[in-house]
Amino acid sequence: MKRFVIAAAAMTLCAGGAMAQSHQAGSHNPAVKNGAPHTIAAPAKGANSFTEDQARGRFAKAGYTGVTKLTKRDGLWQGSAMKGGKRATVMLDYKGNITAR
Template sequence: MKRYLLAAAAASCLFASGAIAQQTGSHNPIIKDGSPHQIGTPARGANSFTQAQARGRLMKAGYSRVGNLAKDRNGVWRGMAFKGHSKVRVGVDYKGNVVR
């Protein structure tokens, strides 16, 4: 009986340590925090964000004077914005990720 309890306790420790590693090092976290993420390549897909929502995501990510947003054929909102004093091309994919 003691061996069974000891084995069960050891197995639960192994599973718990795997769950912690998943939460901290994963690109797709268990709990999404809602903040915009900067990524290199936008995800293709049907974008349900409105133009105003896409503009809000960009502004939340630190861009200002966001303008000329239009959806491209891949469903990504594309436009121009300022990051500091630099004018840059920006985008928001269907997942809400911000691309530059």
């Protein structure tokens, strides 16, 4: 009987720990990273490890065409591109986020 009570108590503690680890909606650090490019208001500063071809691919994946004048400055890939019939200055930060102006 004593072993049964101890085992039941141990299982209850383990179940409580599992509940505490559940995914919360809107988490800023999800367990599974979404690889799709995101458009944000301001680029994050940091060292960028994307190659020029990877940067062009991210812009294309986000719907930009005709990417020109692509250069890397201050950790950001910057260039000019078309989307929706409008030309914009586009930037790709080290996180893979796109900013357009």
